[in-house]
Amino acid sequence: MNLHDLDAIIFDFDGVLVESVDIKTQAFAALYADHGEKVVAQVEDYHLRHGGVSRFDKFRYFQIEILGRPPLDDREVSDLAGRFSKLVVERVVSAPMVAGAQKFLDHCRDRVPLFIVSGTPTSELDEILERRKLRQYFEGIRGSPGTKAENISELLLEHDINASRCVMIGDATADYEGARSNCVKFLGRVTENNENLFPDEVITFEDFSRLPETWYQT
Numbered sequence: 001m002n003l004h005d006l007d008a009i010i011f012d013f014d015g016v017l018v019e020s021v022d023i024k025t026q027a028f029a030a031l032y033a034d035h036g037e038k039v040v041a042q043v044e045d046y047h048l049r050h051g052g053v054s055r056f057d058k059f060r061y062f063q064i065e066i067l068g069r070p071p072l073d074d075r076e077v078s079d080l081a082g083r084f085s086k087l088v089v090e091r092v093v094s095a096p097m098v099a100g101a102q103k104f105l106d107h108c109r110d111r112v113p114l115f116i117v118s119g120t121p122t123s124e125l126d127e128i129l130e131r132r133k134l135r136q137y138f139e140g141i142r143g144s145p146g147t148k149a150e151n152i153s154e155l156l157l158e159h160d161i162n163a164s165r166c167v168m169i170g171d172a173t174a175d176y177e178g179a180r181s182n183c184v185k186f187l188g189r190v191t192e193n194n195e196n197l198f199p200d201e202v203i204t205f206e207d208f209s210r211l212p213e214t215w216y217q218t
Contacts, residue, residue: 002217003111008161012170013118016189020095027087042066052119052174054144055084085124093131100208105137116141117151148178173197
């Protein structure tokens with residue numbers, strides 16, 4: 001595959017362009033620390049195995065399935081989300097880029113339209129991109145409350161993109177499933193420190209500095 005084969009590239013954000021997955025993991029752990037180590041371990045495990053799922057849905061899951069309590073109401077979810085945002089935004093703004101990601105964005109920006117689909121709330125994602133001076137690289141960004149599948153579908157329709165000539169680059173099963181449901185190609189990021197949760201047929205890479213040279217051919 002090379003850029004000549006593509007009409008668009010859709011990126012996830014955390015763990016794909018920026019090394020921020022651990023920041024989110026630590027924030028979830030901090031919010032549930034008062035419930036003890038067992039709960040924190042379950043929260044962290046679920047978060048890591050369900051990257052790309054919105055924090056709102058995770059809070060609802062933790063409440064029922066891990067804490068065994070009645071469902072959260074909208075105010076309670078909003079309160080948790082607000083506390084979570086305060087824990088992560090500044091750290092995500094200052095987190096390092098994934099190796100080679102900046103070079104890849106610079107190479108691609110005038111050759112193929114770029115987009116972001118993330119589980120982060122859209123307004124928060126937009127703020128982070130602006131503060132990191134990355135917003136100008138992307139023709140569109142979509143975050144929660146939409147799912148990955150919904151947001152990819154909307155981008156394809158809004159920008160009249162041929163799904164067969166589009167690739168999603170992600171690090172989570174939600175990214176893969178969102179791409180597959182829209183007939184979009186997929187490239188998965190897996191590092192030596194992360195378990196590969198993708199099906200065997202998925203092509204993976206460790207970071208952008210190790211992409212095949214064909215990705216830089218036009």
